[in-house]
Amino acid sequence: xxxxxxxxxxxxxxxxxxxxxxxxxxxxxxxxxxxxxxxxxxxxxxxxxxxxxxxxxxxxxxxxxxxxxxxxxxxxxxxxxxxxxxxxxxxxxxxxxxxxxxxxxxxxxxxxxxxxxxxxxxxxxxxxxxxxxxxxxxxxxxxxxxxxxxxxxxxxxxxxxxxxxxxxxxxxxxxxxxxxxxxxxxxxxxxxxxxxxxxxxxxxxxxxxxxxxxxxxxxxxxxxxxxxxxxxxxxxxxxxxxxxxxxxxxxxxxxxxxxxxxxxxxxxxxxxxxxxxxxxxxxxxxxxxxxxxxxxxxxxxxxxxxxxxxxxxxxxxxxxxxxxxxxxxxxxxxxxxxxxxxxxx
Numbered sequence: 154x155x156x157x158x159x160x161x162x163x164x165x166x167x168x169x170x171x172x173x174x175x176x177x178x179x180x181x182x183x184x185x186x187x188x189x190x191x192x193x194x195x196x197x198x199x200x201x202x203x204x205x206x207x208x209x210x211x212x213x214x215x216x217x218x219x220x221x222x223x224x225x226x227x228x229x230x231x232x233x234x235x236x237x238x239x240x241x242x243x244x245x246x247x248x249x250x251x252x253x254x255x256x257x258x259x260x261x262x263x264x265x266x267x268x269x270x271x272x273x274x275x276x277x278x279x280x281x282x283x284x285x286x287x288x289x290x291x292x293x294x295x296x297x298x299x300x301x302x303x304x305x306x307x308x309x310x311x312x313x314x315x316x317x318x319x320x321x322x323x324x325x326x327x328x329x330x331x332x333x334x335x336x337x338x339x340x341x342x343x344x345x346x347x348x349x350x351x352x353x354x355x356x357x358x359x360x361x362x363x364x365x366x367x368x369x370x371x372x373x374x375x376x377x378x379x380x381x382x383x384x385x386x387x388x389x390x391x392x393x394x395x396x397x398x399x400x401x402x403x404x405x406x407x408x409x410x411x412x413x414x415x416x417x418x419x420x421x422x423x424x425x426x427x428x429x430x431x432x433x434x435x436x437x438x439x440x441x442x443x444x445x446x447x448x449x450x451x452x453x454x455x456x457x458x459x460x461x462x463x464x465x466x467x468x469x470x471x472x473x474x475x476x477x478x479x480x481x482x483x484x485x486x487x488x489x490x491x492x493x494x495x496x497x498x
């Protein structure tokens with residue numbers, strides 16, 4: 154067909170005018186266009202004419218691609234509120250101005266949290282419970298008016314007072330025991346105290362653990378350091394010749410007031426046991442002869458002064474023989490065998 158067309162054109166070329174030739178060329182071109190121009194289709198695609206024509210339908214692929222791109226852009230717009238991170242960050246400063254109301258709502262639970270310490274108020278209520286605990290102070294233990302508890306028998310019956318021993322002996326000629334260290338003034342002070350029958354059942358012997366001292370020094374120590382309101386824990390002190398006379402017997406206020414001692418680790422024993430302290434450290438030294446002689450005279454006189462208990466004299470023991478807790482008092486070098494042999498039960 155192309156060849157025939159060219160022949161016709163060549164023959165008629167001389168006879169046709171320029172306008173006719175042009176029309177002929179265009180007409181022939183329109184007829185030839187459908188077949189060969191299939192390859193040249195990509196060129197007219199960008200032209201606007203391709204859009205209204207139905208031909209772009211076979212080419213929906215490029216068109217839907219921009220559409221989904223536009224769709225996601227539209228989707229975030231309705232969901233900026235749902236997206237927490239990007240949209241809220243941008244809109245947060247705008248909304249904070251308009252949303253001061255939720256902030257007081259958060260403050261409301263803070264106000265509710267304030268009454269939470271109210272349950273802590275009952276906590277000081279149990280605090281008064283320990284207040285009755287300090288009642289067992291050493292002061293109450295040392296009150297002379299406290300009832301005397303004897304083992305399982307409860308309160309001791311009031312049997313009256315023990316009279317002091319006679320000043321003279323029992324022989325016809327007025328003889329009697331002679332005391333070297335138990336001077337008349339000491340015996341008078343011992344006799345002056347009002348001793349109830351059955352009040353004292355033990356005599357406990359101690360050493361001070363110091364190489365010097367006296368009743369006054371020990372009294373200050375027990376009041377200030379040991380915080381004993383009644384002071385000197387013993388009823389009697391026997392000196393060794395350094396801070397007081399060798400064999401000198403000193404009487405403490407616990408005897409004159411007839412109150413319990415503070416020399417044994419037992420409230421019960423302190424209430425029924427007299428304490429005698431010999432000045433000295435008998436883990437290193439021996440008691441002096443004057444001390445042992447004065448101790449013998451004092452124990453013998455106290456047994457007479459306090460009377461017998463259940464048909465026997467007051468029991469005499471070293472501190473470590475009766476103390477509930479382990480102790481080395483009255484010292485390893487103190488003659489305990491002599492004490493137990495001299496003052497049998």
